[in-house]
Amino acid sequence: MSASQERRGPRAGKGAGPGRPVxxxxxxxxxxxxxxxxxxxxxYNVLAYLMSGLLLFGxxxxxxxxxxxxxxxxxxxxxxxxGLGLYLVWVRYGGRRPxxxxxxxxxxxxxxxxxxxxx
Numbered sequence: 326m327s328a329s330q331e332r333r334g335p336r337a338g339k340g341a342g343p344g345r346p347v348x349x350x351x352x353x354x355x356x357x358x359x360x361x362x363x364x365x366x367x368x369y370n371v372l373a374y375l376m377s378g379l380l381l382f383g384x385x386x387x388x389x390x391x392x393x394x395x396x397x398x399x400x401x402x403x404x405x406x407x408g409l410g411l412y413l414v415w416v417r418y419g420g421r422r423p424x425x426x427x428x429x430x431x432x433x434x435x436x437x438x439x440x441x442x443x444x
């Protein structure tokens with residue numbers, strides 16, 4: 326294999342050359358770390374929800390304060406932004422966990438599936 330073919334990568338076809346983009350392996354070809362690596366992404370998403378709520382609503386409150394000549398709307402906007410950011414995080418990542426009932430859907434000690442008395 327020539328040096329120019331090694332630089333282009335395994336997926337680069339005959340058409341790759343000077344001035345053409347170098348093709349990279351597809352995402353499914355890239356190995357995933359043993360730990361999964363998904364926790365970092367979740368942490369960044371949570372941080373983005375919280376910061377965007379603060380910036381959007383706090384900034385809106387600040388602008389309304391300047392426009393109306395008040396001094397309370399910035400604090401209200403910051404609190405509302407933090408509350409809505411926390412709510413979005415809870416909705417997105419804090420949903421209910423499925424009950425651990427053994428996985429077969431049966432419930433021990435519950436009523437019969439037909440709801441009748443069995444007579």
